[in-house]
Amino acid sequence: MKSVTKYIENVLRLKVNKDKSRIGRPTEIQYLGFAFYYQFQEKKYRMKVPKKSLDKVMKKVRKLTSRKWSVSNSYKAKKIAEVVRGWINYFKIGSILTVTRKLDTVIRYRFRMCIWKHWKNPKTRYKNLVKLGISKKNARCAAGFHGYARVCRTKTVCYAMSNARLKKFGLLSAEEYLCKARCQVN
Structure with missing residues (x-):
């Protein structure tokens, strides 16, 4: 490392940050927020998202889907879409692909909790679940006094607030956006 640093600083006249180099x-x-792994089938290195970068975007999503943030759900969906677009474009x-699926799952789950709290x-809750096509018996059970996290993981609530309904509401799917972003020709 010393000889490389010496060459860069003396011959090329560039400054080397020894903490980062x-x-x-x-x-x-x-490097630049990317980690690398070796793919044995293709016999080459590939880029992946390191845990630190994933944790950072998850923290932003948690902040945007906070139940105590009293803004409309459509505004939350818009802000989530901005974060997801920026993160995926980078x-x-x-x-x-697997990371975006995980991100999608977390976003939908937390967004269901926001709707449930509203x-x-x-x-x-009972009236809205019945409106969304849930039987009265299942709606009565789901509308009971369980915690937000527990209720939003039930089949009843996931069926009522399906991925398609959340998409119509304006929630962006990270996986679908990734496919579109990769297919675009510059």
Whole structure:
């Protein structure tokens, strides 16, 4: 490392940041927010999203889907779409399909919780579930006094607020946007 640093600083007259610079295997290094792994079938290195970058976007999603943030759900959907678009446009050159599926799952689950909280009263929840096509018996059980997280993972609520309904509401699917972003020709 010393000889490389010396060459860069003396011959090329560039400044080297010794905290960020190092020599190592590609699997040990992160560069511009990307990590690398070796794909044995293709016999080459591929880019992936490191845990730190994924945690960062998950933290943003949690903040935007906070139940105590009292804005309309359509505004939340718009803000989530901005974050997802920006994140995918940056990381789309890497292998992120499984990561976007995980991100989609978290976003939909947390968005269902926001909608559930906006309905507030058990009567309102019951009435809205019946409107969305849930049987009265299942709606009565779901509208009971369970916690938000528990109820929003039930089949009843997931069926009532299906992925298609959330999409109509304005919630962006990260996986679908990734497919569109990769197919675009510049």
